Amino acid sequence: MGEVKLFRTWSSPFALRVVWALKLKGVEYETIYEDLANKSSSLLEYNPVHKKVPVLLHNGIPICESLVILEYIDETWNEGVRFLPKDPLARATARFWAKFNDEQVFPSFFRYFMRQGEDQEKAKEKVLENLKFVEEHLKGKKFFDGEVFGFLDLVFGWLVCYPGVINKAINLKLLDEQMFPNLCTWMEQFGDVPVIKETWPDEEALIHKFHKMREGLGIYIYTKLRYEAS
Amino acid sequence: MAKKGEIKLLGTPASHFVNRVQIGLNLKCIDYEFISENLGCKSDLLLKSNPVHQRVPVLLHANEPPLIESLLIIEYIDEIFPDVHPILPRAPSVRAHNRTWAYFIDTQFFPLFEDLRQSPDKKGEEEAKIQIREAAKLLERVFVECSDGKAYFGGDNIGYLDIALGCFLGWITFSETLNNYKVFDETISPRLVEWAKKMRSHEAVKNALPSHDALLKHYSMIQYIKPPRTA
Numbered sequence: 249m250g251e252v253k254l255f256r257t258w259s260s261p262f263a264l265r266v267v268w269a270l271k272l273k274g275v276e277y278e279t280i281y282e283d284l285a286n287k288s289s290s291l292l293e294y295n296p297v298h299k300k301v302p303v304l305l306h307n308g309i310p311i312c313e314s315l316v317i318l319e320y321i322d323e324t325w326n327e328g329v330r331f332l333p334k335d336p337l338a339r340a341t342a343r344f345w346a347k348f349n350d351e352q353v354f355p356s357f358f359r360y361f362m363r364q365g366e367d368q369e370k371a372k373e374k375v376l377e378n379l380k381f382v383e384e385h386l387k388g389k390k391f392f393d394g395e396v397f398g399f400l401d402l403v404f405g406w407l408v409c410y411p412g413v414i415n416k417a418i419n420l421k422l423l424d425e426q427m428f429p430n431l432c433t434w435m436e437q438f439g440d441v442p443v444i445k446e447t448w449p450d451e452e453a454l455i456h457k458f459h460k461m462r463e464g465l466g467i468y469i470y471t472k473l474r475y476e477a478s
Numbered sequence: 479m480a481k482k483g484e485i486k487l488l489g490t491p492a493s494h495f496v497n498r499v500q501i502g503l504n505l506k507c508i509d510y511e512f513i514s515e516n517l518g519c520k521s522d523l524l525l526k527s528n529p530v531h532q533r534v535p536v537l538l539h540a541n542e543p544p545l546i547e548s549l550l551i552i553e554y555i556d557e558i559f560p561d562v563h564p565i566l567p568r569a570p571s572v573r574a575h576n577r578t579w580a581y582f583i584d585t586q587f588f589p590l591f592e593d594l595r596q597s598p599d600k601k602g603e604e605e606a607k608i609q610i611r612e613a614a615k616l617l618e619r620v621f622v623e624c625s626d627g628k629a630y631f632g633g634d635n636i637g638y639l640d641i642a643l644g645c646f647l648g649w650i651t652f653s654e655t656l657n658n659y660k661v662f663d664e665t666i667s668p669r670l671v672e673w674a675k676k677m678r679s680h681e682a683v684k685n686a687l688p689s690h691d692a693l694l695k696h697y698s699m700i701q702y703i704k705p706p707r708t709a
Binding site (some may be wrong): 297311312313316317319320323324336339341343344348 | 582
């Protein structure tokens, strides 16, 4: 089905969802790791407007924005496992929750992680409020899409790893079983899927990175977010 | 085809996201009931239909759960009524390209107009206008690439990107008049100038774009709720 390359960073949860999608579809691809402080000329050529990763290059055609890439992968390699549901209403609903994750849940979590003191407490209220919606959406379901995991599980999959690693790094707990029983159960089940289990970034490296981010050292440009300076 | 009364759209006439859905429904020749919301006093129906964001548009189709987010609603109606005026392109790579640029329009282009509105002084206004024109230049390139010499982003007929951007034409005219500038002009975006004329005269679009009075009323409300920043 042609040559596939993935431009990504080693730690980005947005890149990971694309990795999962490619592996689940059995697509062979080449990974090109980007240093966001020193972007390659290829990345700037393939995503000249936003200069962001991940970018999927398929037969020389660049596809940008991870949610767009997920749908592209699902539509292009359309035999075998499908991520998005067939029913148009279920698809629209899945897309909505994906957007909610990318525009609300994840950014609110990032703010919670990067703030301190009273600001952090306010940020925590917001991320908990967002997660309660997600918790409710998971009610009565094994995975977001029902009995079998799919698109939304790939989208929310970052929850399985990143909050836990951040807690280890800076003792910042977010998800507890009493408040989020559905999410915690889902995290265990989705986290057990072999492709998911085998592809997390190195935990020590992530912990080191999160420490650096909190200390304000190093250069880290998180290109997905318009992070407001505190 | 949807039976009369089967589709309801909760919205406000001046919201370009609502207008977006209206254009899509018009193109698909779908009869719908428009339920006007007062955003200062949201109805129980809206709050129940969209508890997460509590905003319009919301599409109610028969007894199905409510649909929210304008671009997602467009994809939905395109999937359930595929035989009338297809909106999204067929090829996955072109669909992906369309979705990416619609995302750009929503997250990078539209907010520039809010930056202009909120500018605290003349200098801020001029900077905002420069940003808008730079974005227009970029959209001109996208148009040239997508249209392939034809009248619309979608080619011969209005497509996804035409709807994504075209819903804002009412506000563009309003902003141009209020701030004495041009968003699309002959020097930097001649193809978009022509495109905008065609869109404004298309039946499906002109019946969806709000009147000047509706825009002025909405603008006045926004100025009151979120006044411009102070210098």
